[in-house]
Amino acid sequence: MRCSIITIGTELLIGQVIDTNSAYLGKVLNSLGVQVASRFTIDDNREDILSALKRSLEDSDIVVTTGGLGPTKDDITKNVLAEFLEVSQYFDENQYELIQKFFTKLGRTTTEAHKNQCFFPEGTEFIENKMGTAQGMLMRHKGKRIISMPGVPYEMKYIMEHGVLPMLAKEQEYYIHHRTIRTAGVGETHIAEKIAEIENSLTNGFSLAYLPSLGSVRIRVSAKSKDRINLDSSLDRIQNDITDILGDMVYGYADDVLEIVIGKMLLERGLRLGLAESCTGGKIASKVVSISGSSEYFEGGLVVYSNELKNQLLGVKSETLAEFGAVSEEVVKEMVSGTIERLNVDIALAVSGIAGPGGGTIDKPVGTIWICVGSKNRQSTYKLQLLKDRKKNIEYTSLFALNFLRLFLLREE
Amino acid sequence: MRCSIITIGTELLIGQVIDTNSAYLGKVLNSLGVQVASRFTIDDNREDILSALKRSLEDSDIVVTTGGLGPTKDDITKNVLAEFLEVSQYFDENQYELIQKFFTKLGRTTTEAHKNQCFFPEGTEFIENKMGTAQGMLMRHKGKRIISMPGVPYEMKYIMEHGVLPMLAKEQEYYIHHRTIRTAGVGETHIAEKIAEIENSLTNGFSLAYLPSLGSVRIRVSAKSKDRINLDSSLDRIQNDITDILGDMVYGYADDVLEIVIGKMLLERGLRLGLAESCTGGKIASKVVSISGSSEYFEGGLVVYSNELKNQLLGVKSETLAEFGAVSEEVVKEMVSGTIERLNVDIALAVSGIAGPGGGTIDKPVGTIWICVGSKNRQSTYKLQLLKDRKKNIEYTSLFALNFLRLFLLREE
Numbered sequence: 001m002r003c004s005i006i007t008i009g010t011e012l013l014i015g016q017v018i019d020t021n022s023a024y025l026g027k028v029l030n031s032l033g034v035q036v037a038s039r040f041t042i043d044d045n046r047e048d049i050l051s052a053l054k055r056s057l058e059d060s061d062i063v064v065t066t067g068g069l070g071p072t073k074d075d076i077t078k079n080v081l082a083e084f085l086e087v088s089q090y091f092d093e094n095q096y097e098l099i100q101k102f103f104t105k106l107g108r109t110t111t112e113a114h115k116n117q118c119f120f121p122e123g124t125e126f127i128e129n130k131m132g133t134a135q136g137m138l139m140r141h142k143g144k145r146i147i148s149m150p151g152v153p154y155e156m157k158y159i160m161e162h163g164v165l166p167m168l169a170k171e172q173e174y175y176i177h178h179r180t181i182r183t184a185g186v187g188e189t190h191i192a193e194k195i196a197e198i199e200n201s202l203t204n205g206f207s208l209a210y211l212p213s214l215g216s217v218r219i220r221v222s223a224k225s226k227d228r229i230n231l232d233s234s235l236d237r238i239q240n241d242i243t244d245i246l247g248d249m250v251y252g253y254a255d256d257v258l259e260i261v262i263g264k265m266l267l268e269r270g271l272r273l274g275l276a277e278s279c280t281g282g283k284i285a286s287k288v289v290s291i292s293g294s295s296e297y298f299e300g301g302l303v304v305y306s307n308e309l310k311n312q313l314l315g316v317k318s319e320t321l322a323e324f325g326a327v328s329e330e331v332v333k334e335m336v337s338g339t340i341e342r343l344n345v346d347i348a349l350a351v352s353g354i355a356g357p358g359g360g361t362i363d364k365p366v367g368t369i370w371i372c373v374g375s376k377n378r379q380s381t382y383k384l385q386l387l388k389d390r391k392k393n394i395e396y397t398s399l400f401a402l403n404f405l406r407l408f409l410l411r412e413e
Numbered sequence: 414m415r416c417s418i419i420t421i422g423t424e425l426l427i428g429q430v431i432d433t434n435s436a437y438l439g440k441v442l443n444s445l446g447v448q449v450a451s452r453f454t455i456d457d458n459r460e461d462i463l464s465a466l467k468r469s470l471e472d473s474d475i476v477v478t479t480g481g482l483g484p485t486k487d488d489i490t491k492n493v494l495a496e497f498l499e500v501s502q503y504f505d506e507n508q509y510e511l512i513q514k515f516f517t518k519l520g521r522t523t524t525e526a527h528k529n530q531c532f533f534p535e536g537t538e539f540i541e542n543k544m545g546t547a548q549g550m551l552m553r554h555k556g557k558r559i560i561s562m563p564g565v566p567y568e569m570k571y572i573m574e575h576g577v578l579p580m581l582a583k584e585q586e587y588y589i590h591h592r593t594i595r596t597a598g599v600g601e602t603h604i605a606e607k608i609a610e611i612e613n614s615l616t617n618g619f620s621l622a623y624l625p626s627l628g629s630v631r632i633r634v635s636a637k638s639k640d641r642i643n644l645d646s647s648l649d650r651i652q653n654d655i656t657d658i659l660g661d662m663v664y665g666y667a668d669d670v671l672e673i674v675i676g677k678m679l680l681e682r683g684l685r686l687g688l689a690e691s692c693t694g695g696k697i698a699s700k701v702v703s704i705s706g707s708s709e710y711f712e713g714g715l716v717v718y719s720n721e722l723k724n725q726l727l728g729v730k731s732e733t734l735a736e737f738g739a740v741s742e743e744v745v746k747e748m749v750s751g752t753i754e755r756l757n758v759d760i761a762l763a764v765s766g767i768a769g770p771g772g773g774t775i776d777k778p779v780g781t782i783w784i785c786v787g788s789k790n791r792q793s794t795y796k797l798q799l800l801k802d803r804k805k806n807i808e809y810t811s812l813f814a815l816n817f818l819r820l821f822l823l824r825e826e
Contacts, residue, residue: 015436015437016622018431022428023428026427026428028428030426037456038456038465039453040453042452043451048451055468189526192484193524193526211424220429222423275716280699281698281701281707281711282716283699284695286693288694289694290694292769292771295718295719298694300726302713303716305712355702357705358706359708385520387518389567
């Protein structure tokens with residue numbers, strides 16, 4: 001079963017509103033085993049809706065539309081649907097009663113515009129919407145189906161979850177499942193080479209994709225089958241095989257992020273973390289704190305932006321700052337020792353660098369970043385050389401530093 | 414000039430990644446006066462890409478695609494483009510050199526896959542991408558143009574802003590210009606009521622939209638005209654009229670963010686800022702530091718997550734913590750005094766609260782947040798009562814606190 005999604009609305013097209021409806025629809029339809037063939041976003045005008053319906057029905061069994069079902073002037077989806085299906089519209093007394101009841105409940109009265117909302121293309125089957133006044137609509141056309149829903153996300157979701165998905169689930173022959181393996185610190189190409197053998201040995205119905213983002217590559221393995229149990233066990237096996245090969249490049253699965261993984265590691269070992277940030281300016285701390293329950297293992301952090309604070313709050317020696325500069329291996333090492341001592345923590349992470357675009361020198365160009373992680377007994381340092389974009393440098397450094405901390409913890413008994 | 418957008422990638426189609434690229438593309442193309450005709454999201458497979466290209470070129474002068482230009486197996490956009498254009502592919506030595514240089518700079522080496530990345534359809538014109546290895550590509554086809562870019566958002570944006578948009582801007586007949594007025598601390602309805610008269614008096618070709626986001630409402634005034642100079646002066650006048658009515662609710666224009674505005678105020682007055690964050694965990698500091706040159710006015714910050722650190726690093730009295738609790742007006746006031754003293758700054762901002770979802774009590778439910786801003790002579794406090802979502806609470810509090818600091822600075826001589 002192939003499905004196309006059409007989202008209707010100028011606000012989507014010109015990027016005033018980000019189209020989360022299509023992402024939701026793609027996700028729920030896909031996990032039901034419905035193949036999402038394409039997604040269309042169009043203006044709410046007659047020609048574009050007609051053309052999108054025509055095109056979508058060419059290669060899909062089901063077309064799902066959202067938007068343009070409200071009571072105002074620019075809501076024309078129903079008229080265009082009737083034109084497309086070559087049927088007339090009728091006034092639905094039942095729907096009008098439902099709307100009147102809905103408004104009475106809210107202590108409001110209906111207007112003429114709501115009456116206009118009760119004209120429907122002949123042959124419309126309704127899919128209940130308890131969240132608003134525009135019902136979901138199902139129309140049949142040459143053995144295919146068009147499902148039309150309002151664009152308000154929680155109304156659309158109600159109709160999907162209570163009407164459309166249960167209906168489609170009954171008809172499904174295939175399941176499509178995924179596994180996502182999350183890696184950090186290595187590029188897409190490098191990973192692809194390492195797991196080439198697995199990728200090449202995937203049988204029919206299985207596929208593999210790389211989703212790179214700043215500092216991280218997710219590997220997604222997908223499979224389609226009638227046999228749900230076999231599907232899951234095969235995917236689990238592939239996930240394990242990939243993890244075996246990639247080893248500690250893999251930091252997690254599904255929705256894991258580095259700060260969650262690190263939080264679990266610290267909690268399990270009963271270690272408390274402290275941070276000393278210069279160029280990342282609190283970004284690493286804010287990631288750690290974004291996880292609920294982080295107070296169990298996070299003591300706090302210092303954003304020591306000036307040299308004075310590095311010296312005064314962390315005890316970084318003035319001579320070290322003078323001799324090697326704030327962005328140096330020596331300084332991040334003293335920042336770690338200072339954090340462990342002054343914040344009384346087990347593990348400390350320190351970062352000092354030139355995020356840019358200003359502040360670079362010939363010896364230390366913009367993008368030079370020193371990172372140190374350490375415990376009382378051991379320290380580990382790393383020098384990053386990044387490019388010129390300040391925000392990217394700060395974000396990348398934060399992710400890299402968290403991964404560096406993860407690798408340190410892996411090696412810490 | 415009509416344009417269609419095609420975003421390529423299974424991850425978009427199945428909703429694993431929300432398609433922010435098309436929203437961005439819609440926005441920037443629209444503001445240039447290019448009519449965005451439709452948006453397509455498709456799987457990275459040959460048939461779907463071919464069909465989307467064909468359909469999009471039917472009713473558009475320009476087709477913009479993102480995705481599928483990377484070095485791995487699932488990146489097939491270029492092959493399909495060559496097939497669609499009925500041209501062969503050639504190995505581009507220059508591009509290969511560029512990639513090698515790019516990797517050398519990062520201290521890494523290229524692989525065979527990167528070599529494969531250097532095959533291009535004959536006739537490709539390149540649009541520079543300084544953020545990654547996949548260049549933007551421009552191909553001409555029967556008087557129309559196809560622009561193909563990588564799907565990584567910051568790479569795509571670089572290519573648009575430095576190559577595509579300047580090129581298209583030169584060709585525009587109509588100008589569509591916008592002014593964005595940024596407000597904080599008041600709701601959309603309230604603002605709409607205040608400026609209703611201005612909105613009602615807008616003449617043909619002018620329009621006004623409200624774009625609410627967490628803690629902020631942007632007012633966008635748009636106008637379309639062939640007369641560029643008149644357009645700009647009219648828009649400036651409307652912007653001034655709105656600012657006059659809204660007063661200090663307005664914190665900036667266009668791309669201003671609170672941290673930029675505050676940075677300028679501090680710099681002008683020669684004041685240095687220090688931060689003391691508990692529940693926001695470095696989020697405010699990271700916003701301040703995200704602005705280049707912030708070292709001129711930002712001394713540093715403390716993420717005092719534990720009570721011990723509040724006492725030890727900031728001198729918040731143990732008795733105050735015991736009597737009023739960490740989330741109290743008394744504690745944030747002492748945090749401000751402590752920050753001014755220990756960090757030797759002129760202005761300090763302190764936040765302590767319960768971000769949730771855990772940690773709430775009957776007296777202090779989740780979402781209770783105390784904020785204090787102060788100088789040596791004056792302190793100002795505020796209590797927020799938010800809801801249960803941790804990430805939203807942290808983000809909203811950070812924005813609110815920065816706006817609170819802005820209002821404090823406005824009143825500081």
